[in-house]
Amino acid sequence: MAIKTRSYSVDGKHEMTVDEFKRWLKKFDEDKDGKISKDELADAIRVSGGWFARRKSKYGIRSVDANANGFVDDNEIKNLAEFAEKHLNVRILHL
Template identity: 45%
Template sequence: MNIEEFKKWLKKFEADKDGRITVKALRQAVHAMGGRFCQLKAKLGVKKGDKNFNGVIDDHEICHLVNFAEKHLVIKVVSTY
């Protein structure tokens, strides 16, 4: 998938549709992919992607989750250039 498809996929798990990915939403995404240790992986993913330290992944921070997703969710995100 490309980065836009990745963002769209993550936002399916966002309960309040405010454009921010919480630990809970990321946990649901990990679980949907059949991942194990969903809560731990979700906390790790948010920690790695949350560059402004507000506890959530904002729209401009989603790109920081690409490495996490490729390693822990076995998703390949490709550039659209």
């Protein structure tokens, strides 16, 4: 379930819109609760070829979880997209 994107940028990053990012991320919502847990984020990182998936997912959740409930929900997806741009070899296109 690798990241499927429209293209790669000059620097080799996967390019996708925020909506494409949301759809891709929801594939990892194993319990279908509408939130991304640390373990689900680790799966997404691992599948996309990322290293240190558990460490990055723990850091990612801590960095973007505005309400400190331990999950990323729809209100925090924008924060996770910003995290992905910095740490997960993704470029979010703002169309």
